[in-house]
Amino acid sequence: MQDLIRQRTRAGFVGRGAERALFRVNFDTAPHDERHRFRFHAHGNAGVGKTFLLREFEQVAREQGALTAYIDDSAGSVPEMMAEISRQFAAQGRRLKELDRLLAAHRERRHEAELAALAVLDTQPEEPGPSAGGRIVARAGVVAAGMVPVVGPLAGMLDAEQLAHVADRLRASLIDRFRNHEDLQLVLAPEQVLTPVLLRELADTSAPWITLFLDTYERTGPYLDPWLHETMTTDRHGPLPATTVVVTAGRAPLDPARWGGLADFVTDLPLAPFTETEARGLLAARGVTAEPVVAEVLRLTGGLPVLVSTLAESRPTDPDDVGDPSATAVDRFLKWEENPARRAAALACALPRWLDGDVFRAAADCPPEEREPLYAWLRGMPFVHERGGGRLRYHDVVRAPMLRAERRRSPREWAQRQRHLAGLFGAWCEEAGAGRGTGELWADEAWRELRLEETYHSLCAGDRNALPQALGDFVRACEAGVAGRWARALVDAGADADAEPASRWGTELTAALDTEGVGAALGLLLRRAVLDAPAQARARLVRGDELRGEGVYAQALTEYDRAVALDPELAVAYRHRSGIRGDLGDHDGAIADLDRAVALEPDNAWYVALRGEHQRIAGRDTEAIRDLTEAIRLDPALGFAWASRGATHERAGDLDAALADLGRALDLDPDYAWALARRARVWRARGESHRQLADLDRALALNPDWPWARCERGDALRVTGHDEEAVADLDVALALDPAYTSAYASRGESLARLGRHAEALADLNRAVDMRPGYVWALSRRAVLHAVSGRREEARADVERVRELNSAALERLSETDRAVLGPFIGR
Structure with missing residues (x-):
C-alpha cells in the first residue's frame, strides 16, 4: 500500500x-x-x-x-x-x-x-x-x-x-x-x-x-x-x-x-511558493481547470504547494460562496470535500501529533466498515506525510489551522476529545508497563512515546494536574536523555491549545537545554516549579549526575546529599553518591552508601556488584569476593560481576579461579574487552605470553584506540624481546593519551634496548618528571645512565630508589645488578 x-x-x-x-x-x-x-x-x-x-x-x-x-x-x-x-x-x-x-x-x-x-x-x-x-x-x-x-x-x-x-x-x-x-x-x-x-x-x-x-x-x-x-x-x-x-x-x-x-x-x-504557472499546471494535472475555481485557489493558497495540492485533490468545479472571511483557508478546502465522513475524519485526525492505524481508529470514531477506506484516503492526501516507523503526520501548515478551527468551534468538545485521546494513550501505557518498574519503563522508547502523547493530550485538554505531571516527567526525561522531546511537547501543547503556562515552560526549558544543558534546565525547574519531594529528589539526582560529568564534584555531592534528604528511600541516589565518593577516593563512604542502597533493594544484583567492585578497589579481597559472589547468585548473567571477581582472584594470586571467572564473563559477552585485558594479566602471571598476546590482540581488534590495551601489549612485546613492535604500540598509546606515564617508561626501556639511548633517556626523564616516585622508571634510568658512562646520575637514581623502595634493588635481574653493582654496593 x-x-x-x-x-x-x-x-x-x-x-x-x-x-x-x-x-x-x-x-x-x-x-x-x-x-x-x-x-x-x-x-x-x-x-x-x-x-x-x-x-x-x-x-x-x-x-x-x-x-x-x-x-x-x-x-x-x-x-x-x-x-x-x-x-x-x-x-x-x-x-x-x-x-x-x-x-x-x-x-x-x-x-x-x-x-x-x-x-x-x-x-x-x-x-x-x-x-x-x-x-x-x-x-x-x-x-x-x-x-x-x-x-x-x-x-x-x-x-x-x-x-x-x-x-x-x-x-x-x-x-x-x-x-x-x-x-x-x-x-x-x-x-x-x-x-x-x-x-x-x-x-x-x-x-x-x-x-x-x-x-x-x-x-x-x-x-x-x-x-x-x-x-x-x-x-x-x-x-x-x-x-x-x-x-x-x-x-x-x-x-x-x-x-x-x-x-x-x-x-x-x-524554494519560493509556486509561480502562477506552476500552480495552474498542478491544478490542471488534477483536472481543475475552471477559471473561477483556479482563481479562488490561487487567492486562498498564495501558491503554497501543500495547500494547492490539498485543494486540487478534492477537484472542485465551482467556487460557490467563498464563505465567511474569518474562516480558515482549510475550512474552505474541506468545504469542497463532498464526503462528510472524509471531512470529519480529516478534522478529527488533526488532533493527534501522529497517526497509525490504532490512533486513527480512536480519533476518527467512524463505523468499522469505513475505517480502512478512510485511512487509505487520508494516507494519500498531500498534507499527510509518512515519518519514521510508518507513522503519519499532518503538515504543520494544514494541521495548525485545523486545530484552531476545531477549538474555536466547540471548546468543550475539543477538551473532551483531547481527554479521550489522553485516556487512550494512558491505557496503552498501562498495558505496555504491566509488571515492570519505573526505571525499566523510562528506558523503553516505545513506552516513553506513549507517555509523551498522553502528556500532550492532557495538557491540551486543560486538566488541572497535567502541567505539574508534565514537569515531573520532564525530570525523568532528562534522566533518560530525551528532555528535548518533552520540552517540545510542552511547546506544542501551548501553541495548539493556546495554553500560555505550558508554552512558557516549554520555551524556557528548551532555551535552557539548548544554551546550557540539562543541569540548567533542572535548575530552572527546581527554582520555579511546584514539585513534590520525590520529584525534587529525582531532579537533584539527575542534576548531580550532570555536575559529576562536568567534574564539579563538590557541587554534585551537594545535589546527591539533597536528594537523599528529600527522599531517604531513593536507592538510586545512594548508588550515584557512592560513585562520586569513589571518584574522590572515599571508598568507605561509597561502601556505606551502597550498604543503604542494598538494604532498600536487597535483590538488586547491580548494587551488590558495585559494592563488591568498591571493595576490590579498596583492596578488601575477602569482602569483594563475598559481594561479587552474591551478585552472581542474584543474576548469573551479570558479566560485570564475573569479570570483577576474576580480577580480584588474579590480584590475590588464585589464577585458576581468575581464569574461570573471566572465562565466564567472556562466555556471556565475547566482546567484553575489559575482561580480555584482565585475563591477559592472568596469562602473564602464568608465563603464557602467547595467550597474553592473543587476548590483547582480540581486545585491540575490538577497540584499536584503547591506550591502556596498547600499553599492555607493548609491555608484553617488550618482555618477549620484540622491542620494535613494542615501540610501535607504545607510540600509538602515547598519541592517544599524551599523559600516559607508564607508557613513556616502557617505551624508554625498549628504546634503550634498541640502542636509541638519547630517545630512551628523554622518555624515562618524562616519566620521572610526571611521577617523581616512579621506582621502576628510576631503576631503568639508573641502568641507562650506568651503561652510558653517566656515573653520578646513575648513583643519584640508585639512591632515590633505595629511599623509596630498597627491595626494588633486590628484584633487579643479574645483568642489571652487575651494571649497577658499584652503586648498589655503596
Whole structure:
C-alpha cells in the first residue's frame, strides 16, 4: 500500500522542474568533476514543498541505483540518525552489521555512565601531585579523560590545582573501569566511535551512489550540522565515499560561518511558493481547470504547494460562496470535500501529533466498515506525510489551522476529545508497563512515546494536574536523555491549545537545554516549579549526575546529599553518591552508601556488584569476593560481576579461579574487552605470553584506540624481546593519551634496548618528571645512565630508589645488578 501511494503521489508531482533537473544531472557528473556537488540544501517557509521535493529527489536517486535513507526529526540525536540509516539500508538489502552492534552497545552503555568513574588503577600508588597531563587538562577546562567540558562559571568552583587533581583521578577511574576504551567513548562521545564505523561500512557498499536525505533541518540541524560538516570536510573519522550525496531541507539557509567557504561543493535551493504557472499546471494535472475555481485557489493558497495540492485533490468545479472571511483557508478546502465522513475524519485526525492505524481508529470514531477506506484516503492526501516507523503526520501548515478551527468551534468538545485521546494513550501505557518498574519503563522508547502523547493530550485538554505531571516527567526525561522531546511537547501543547503556562515552560526549558544543558534546565525547574519531594529528589539526582560529568564534584555531592534528604528511600541516589565518593577516593563512604542502597533493594544484583567492585578497589579481597559472589547468585548473567571477581582472584594470586571467572564473563559477552585485558594479566602471571598476546590482540581488534590495551601489549612485546613492535604500540598509546606515564617508561626501556639511548633517556626523564616516585622508571634510568658512562646520575637514581623502595634493588635481574653493582654496593 505504501509503495502504491508513493507511486501515485509521485506520478502527480508538478513543478520544481529546475531543481529536479539539477539533482538528476548531478548523478551524470563524476565526483572528481568540478561540476559535481556533494550536498544540496533546500530551504523555505513551511508549506513550500520541501518534504515533497526531498521525496522526489529520493526516487530520482533510487532510479540511479543509489542506496538511500530519509531522516526527519523523529531521530533526536546523531546515534538515532545512524540507527535509522542502518534500518533503511537493511530494508534495501545492505546491512551495516558492525554499526548495528555498536549502536546496541551504545544503548546499553549510556545507562551505565556512573560506572565509568568507580575504579582506580590498583597497580599504581597515588601520585603526590597532579600529573603534567592533569595540569594540561585543567588549563583547558576539560575533565573526564579530556572529553567532557566544564561549563561556564562551574569551572570556577575549583582552583587550577584542585581541578588538575580531579582530572587525574577521573581519568584513572574512567580508564580503569572501561578498559575497553570504546565503551567509555560510547558513553561520553558516541559519535566518535560510531562515525568511523559508519564510514567504513559505507565504503564497503557496492551501490554506485549513496544518498542521505535529512529533512526538518530547522530541528535536527543544531546537532546534525556540526557532525555533518566535520564528517564531510575533515578526515577525523576517516574517508567518506566520494559517491555520497547529502540532501538537507529546512526553513533557513545554511549557516554561512560554517558552510560559506564551501560554495563550490554545495548547491543552494531556495524554494519560493509556486509561480502562477506552476500552480495552474498542478491544478490542471488534477483536472481543475475552471477559471473561477483556479482563481479562488490561487487567492486562498498564495501558491503554497501543500495547500494547492490539498485543494486540487478534492477537484472542485465551482467556487460557490467563498464563505465567511474569518474562516480558515482549510475550512474552505474541506468545504469542497463532498464526503462528510472524509471531512470529519480529516478534522478529527488533526488532533493527534501522529497517526497509525490504532490512533486513527480512536480519533476518527467512524463505523468499522469505513475505517480502512478512510485511512487509505487520508494516507494519500498531500498534507499527510509518512515519518519514521510508518507513522503519519499532518503538515504543520494544514494541521495548525485545523486545530484552531476545531477549538474555536466547540471548546468543550475539543477538551473532551483531547481527554479521550489522553485516556487512550494512558491505557496503552498501562498495558505496555504491566509488571515492570519505573526505571525499566523510562528506558523503553516505545513506552516513553506513549507517555509523551498522553502528556500532550492532557495538557491540551486543560486538566488541572497535567502541567505539574508534565514537569515531573520532564525530570525523568532528562534522566533518560530525551528532555528535548518533552520540552517540545510542552511547546506544542501551548501553541495548539493556546495554553500560555505550558508554552512558557516549554520555551524556557528548551532555551535552557539548548544554551546550557540539562543541569540548567533542572535548575530552572527546581527554582520555579511546584514539585513534590520525590520529584525534587529525582531532579537533584539527575542534576548531580550532570555536575559529576562536568567534574564539579563538590557541587554534585551537594545535589546527591539533597536528594537523599528529600527522599531517604531513593536507592538510586545512594548508588550515584557512592560513585562520586569513589571518584574522590572515599571508598568507605561509597561502601556505606551502597550498604543503604542494598538494604532498600536487597535483590538488586547491580548494587551488590558495585559494592563488591568498591571493595576490590579498596583492596578488601575477602569482602569483594563475598559481594561479587552474591551478585552472581542474584543474576548469573551479570558479566560485570564475573569479570570483577576474576580480577580480584588474579590480584590475590588464585589464577585458576581468575581464569574461570573471566572465562565466564567472556562466555556471556565475547566482546567484553575489559575482561580480555584482565585475563591477559592472568596469562602473564602464568608465563603464557602467547595467550597474553592473543587476548590483547582480540581486545585491540575490538577497540584499536584503547591506550591502556596498547600499553599492555607493548609491555608484553617488550618482555618477549620484540622491542620494535613494542615501540610501535607504545607510540600509538602515547598519541592517544599524551599523559600516559607508564607508557613513556616502557617505551624508554625498549628504546634503550634498541640502542636509541638519547630517545630512551628523554622518555624515562618524562616519566620521572610526571611521577617523581616512579621506582621502576628510576631503576631503568639508573641502568641507562650506568651503561652510558653517566656515573653520578646513575648513583643519584640508585639512591632515590633505595629511599623509596630498597627491595626494588633486590628484584633487579643479574645483568642489571652487575651494571649497577658499584652503586648498589655503596
